[in-house]
Amino acid sequence: MPSSTELPRQTQMAHRVAIAGNASLEIAKRITFGPDLFAPEDVAKTSFMHGGGIEDFPRELRYQACFLPSLVTPDWLGALPRLNCNYFIEAFDGLELGDLSPLRCPCPGPQWDLLACLSTQSAYHLPIARKFVTALRRRNVLHDKIAPTLEIAVQEAFSNSLMHGNMEIDTTGHLSMEKFNALEQTTRDRLADPAYGNRAIILAARQIEASGIEIFIHDQGRGFSPPELAKMSTMPGSDSTFGRGLSLIKTLCHDLEFERGGRTIRMRFSTASATNNAGQVNHAPPGSTSTPPASASPTSAAAPPSHQQTKTGVKSANPQATGQASMPTRALPNPHEIDALHQACILVADDTMISREIVASYLRAEGFTNLLFARDGNDTLNQVRRNQPDLIILDIIMPGMDGYGVCKNLRNDPAYADIPIIAQTALEENEGRTRIFQDGATDLILKPLNKSELLARVRIHLEHRILVKQLRAYRDRTQSELVLAHDMQAMLVPRPDYYRAVGRDYGLSISATFQMSSELGGDIWGLAPLDADRLAIYLVDFAGHGIGAALNTFRLHSLMWSEGEDLHNPGSYLEALNLQLKRLLPVGQYATMLYGIIDRKQALFRYACAASTSPIIGKNNGRDFEFLDGSGVPLGITNEARYETRETPFSDDCFLMLYSDALIETALNDGNMLDPDRLCDVLRNIIMRPGGNGDLASQVTDYFYDHTPRELNDDFTLITLQPRMPDQKP
Numbered sequence: 001m002p003s004s005t006e007l008p009r010q011t012q013m014a015h016r017v018a019i020a021g022n023a024s025l026e027i028a029k030r031i032t033f034g035p036d037l038f039a040p041e042d043v044a045k046t047s048f049m050h051g052g053g054i055e056d057f058p059r060e061l062r063y064q065a066c067f068l069p070s071l072v073t074p075d076w077l078g079a080l081p082r083l084n085c086n087y088f089i090e091a092f093d094g095l096e097l098g099d100l101s102p103l104r105c106p107c108p109g110p111q112w113d114l115l116a117c118l119s120t121q122s123a124y125h126l127p128i129a130r131k132f133v134t135a136l137r138r139r140n141v142l143h144d145k146i147a148p149t150l151e152i153a154v155q156e157a158f159s160n161s162l163m164h165g166n167m168e169i170d171t172t173g174h175l176s177m178e179k180f181n182a183l184e185q186t187t188r189d190r191l192a193d194p195a196y197g198n199r200a201i202i203l204a205a206r207q208i209e210a211s212g213i214e215i216f217i218h219d220q221g222r223g224f225s226p227p228e229l230a231k232m233s234t235m236p237g238s239d240s241t242f243g244r245g246l247s248l249i250k251t252l253c254h255d256l257e258f259e260r261g262g263r264t265i266r267m268r269f270s271t272a273s274a275t276n277n278a279g280q281v282n283h284a285p286p287g288s289t290s291t292p293p294a295s296a297s298p299t300s301a302a303a304p305p306s307h308q309q310t311k312t313g314v315k316s317a318n319p320q321a322t323g324q325a326s327m328p329t330r331a332l333p334n335p336h337e338i339d340a341l342h343q344a345c346i347l348v349a350d351d352t353m354i355s356r357e358i359v360a361s362y363l364r365a366e367g368f369t370n371l372l373f374a375r376d377g378n379d380t381l382n383q384v385r386r387n388q389p390d391l392i393i394l395d396i397i398m399p400g401m402d403g404y405g406v407c408k409n410l411r412n413d414p415a416y417a418d419i420p421i422i423a424q425t426a427l428e429e430n431e432g433r434t435r436i437f438q439d440g441a442t443d444l445i446l447k448p449l450n451k452s453e454l455l456a457r458v459r460i461h462l463e464h465r466i467l468v469k470q471l472r473a474y475r476d477r478t479q480s481e482l483v484l485a486h487d488m489q490a491m492l493v494p495r496p497d498y499y500r501a502v503g504r505d506y507g508l509s510i511s512a513t514f515q516m517s518s519e520l521g522g523d524i525w526g527l528a529p530l531d532a533d534r535l536a537i538y539l540v541d542f543a544g545h546g547i548g549a550a551l552n553t554f555r556l557h558s559l560m561w562s563e564g565e566d567l568h569n570p571g572s573y574l575e576a577l578n579l580q581l582k583r584l585l586p587v588g589q590y591a592t593m594l595y596g597i598i599d600r601k602q603a604l605f606r607y608a609c610a611a612s613t614s615p616i617i618g619k620n621n622g623r624d625f626e627f628l629d630g631s632g633v634p635l636g637i638t639n640e641a642r643y644e645t646r647e648t649p650f651s652d653d654c655f656l657m658l659y660s661d662a663l664i665e666t667a668l669n670d671g672n673m674l675d676p677d678r679l680c681d682v683l684r685n686i687i688m689r690p691g692g693n694g695d696l697a698s699q700v701t702d703y704f705y706d707h708t709p710r711e712l713n714d715d716f717t718l719i720t721l722q723p724r725m726p727d728q729k730p
Helices: 025-033 128-138 147-168 177-192 231-236 243-252 335-344 351-365 377-387 405-413 432-440 451-490 496-505 547-560 572-583 676-688 698-705
Strands: 015-020 046-051 065-066 089-090 114-119 201-210 212-218 255-261 265-270 281-282 346-349 371-376 391-395 421-425 443-448 508-515 523-529 535-544 590-600 602-609 616-619 625-627 646-649 654-659 714-722
Touching: 015 025, 025 046, 025 065, 065 371, 065 646, 089 231, 114 128, 114 625, 128 201, 128 676, 128 698, 147 212, 147 243, 147 265, 201 547, 231 371, 243 255, 243 451, 243 547, 265 572, 281 421, 281 590, 335 451, 346 351, 346 377, 371 377, 377 391, 377 405, 391 405, 405 421, 405 432, 421 714, 443 451, 451 547, 496 508, 508 698, 523 714, 535 547, 535 602, 535 714, 547 572, 547 698, 572 602, 616 676, 654 698, 676 698, 698 714
Parallel strands: 015 046, 015 065, 065 089, 089 114, 255 281, 346 371, 346 391, 391 421, 421 443
Antiparallel strands: 114 201, 201 212, 212 265, 255 265, 508 714, 523 535, 535 590, 590 602, 602 646, 616 625, 616 654, 654 714
């Protein structure tokens, strides 16, 4: 990417910073406005937004950073794959990044695809590798097939940086039981000592090309000297505290380097296949930075190398392979297209006046009069930035910056990366002609110019350019309308602050996750306070998803609170809704639904189902789970449908979980689904671990995201309701 000095000054973007849970606002402001987070030139207006849970941060908002609470819990670690943010920082006392600051370089510079900065004390107790890899998959940075391999490598490298780097624990030699016990005590002591426990450890990732990813792990420990390359194959683990894991990491990643005197591990993976055994290892002397192979390596966590390789693909060296050198027969455009064609701005770049005039005469004769001219490469770049042409006819051989340099500069700048470039040259060697495609030319024409050929190529590229502009305008308009509809539908689902407040009124802790599979979805859920003791809850899933399913949710929502409906009898309520939906829905469209009432005074859950998923009633001891009956006729199928009101005890030692079918019908990474037994095991493992009863919906969602493909084929909804204990905080 060109240096920032070559680009027009960008308008600074206001920073939006998320404050998660009880994260210290004071620490967040110190880091935000100090040298550790943003570069000085990236200082801008900053707004801080607080959220008590992950669902409090709307997905449509982008956050430049998220501060996590000190001593991060697994609940908040789930923010990595679910929050619309790439930079996550634990707000703990003593956070000083030193040579690793600033974490984030100014826009429009290169950015990390994901970065997590944690204290040693927190990182030691968290499944950071699993969540980090899940977050990369959810961001489409990482393919599902390579994820298990990368997770193992990240886990091994991160553990070594944590133990041997920040905590400076020596694990060399034979690990007897006596030494193991001593190491366990040393670990506890180091975690409790702020000199070690308050050291930061940073895990960061970025795409380096279409099929590659780099992982950086930075620690603040003493560093170490990597062994010589010749010793790598038979490393016994006695020469370096890092030796035990190095051989495994080496076999899993494509390239391995050490920087900052051994305090940074840099791993490169090829995401084109699930197995890569290149195993090349490079290392720099202690205290120096190794020379990166392709692009400048960051000496701080904030300066990832340029994304230029990911922004512009390499053009085919064969003009025929691009699909642009050949000229297929095309139907004549309509008059409006002809007008747009002739109004297009064409830049002719050639160092000889006679060549420029020849090209101009050909173009003017065909009706192209909006022409610009450049006499060398630098003049070409200036003209492009001032006038934004629709097409460039570019000579390759020019004094100063030649055509190759012009192509590289333009293709590395997102603002001009899609301008078609027709290169013209008298070169006869294949190498020079091939290179211009590699550097970004769209097409090539040989000198001496053939008028018919030149005009045909100009016309076809301009028509393509105009068509792309029209498609983008249509896409942008459609996208804005979808966003509006998305926002309207989001209003049908209760916000976290609302359902938490309602829960408190009824002595319940309510948590939920709601995610559409596309821009618009077919799931909705909600709450309806009936009286001081009874709270109604419903979950609806229309067949399909997208625009059709979303329209049906609006239809149903308009019917749900009609006057005269018996909201206190679940079975009668579903029957009344079914009759109204049957008149409105087209044939073949239907909805599954659960409508239930939690009666806190009688400690009962009364409900009726229309082919919904089976609600789960579980005990807080993590041992007893019951799948309730979710059977019934879907809404909108027949007027004759009848719905039974069922009831089950709901005491203070229980929880209720409602969910859409995406939870149990999405294939996990192992090819299986969450059948009842496996779902019970998941719930049991969550509830039995310390703090597992805190936010059950969030923790089940985290498990689901960890074990499913990044793209869901159905809308995902999950709600849990748990009676509050007397000493439980709101």
